[in-house]
Amino acid sequence: MTVTRSIVLFVVAALFEIGGxxxxxxxxxxxxxxxWVGGGVIALGIYGFVATLQPDANFGxxxxxxxxxxxxxxxxxxxAVDGFRPDRWDLIGAAVCLVGVAVIMYAPRDA
Incomplete structure (x- = not known):
């Protein structure tokens, strides 16, 4: 449940930060x-709040x-919004980044 909650929070945070x-x-x-700028500033502020809801207490x-x-x-x-079509290098780079997220957040650690 904690991993699922964390992933959902990352997605919500991304929507607010990228959308903002x-x-x-x-x-x-x-x-x-x-x-539009004001709406973006508000969304960016909400992103900052959502990030604090992550189960892990380590800001870095x-x-x-x-x-x-x-x-x-x-x-x-x-x-989805601008009609951008990533090339294979964009997709490979994104996949590498998501593997990094999994390692940083969800690798087993000594307590």
């Missing part, structure tokens, strides 16, 4: 305005592992 960054990008780079471990989730999630977001 995308909203800021749209507001600034695509000239959609301050409401959580943020390091989340980096891999962010890489894979960013490619998925680009595909």
């Amino acid at each position: 960054a995308w909203l800021v990008w749209q507001g600034v780079r695509e000239n959609k305005g301050l409401l 471990r959580i943020l390091a592992a989340y980096g891999g989730v962010f890489v894979a999630g960013s490619l998925a977001w680009g595909m």
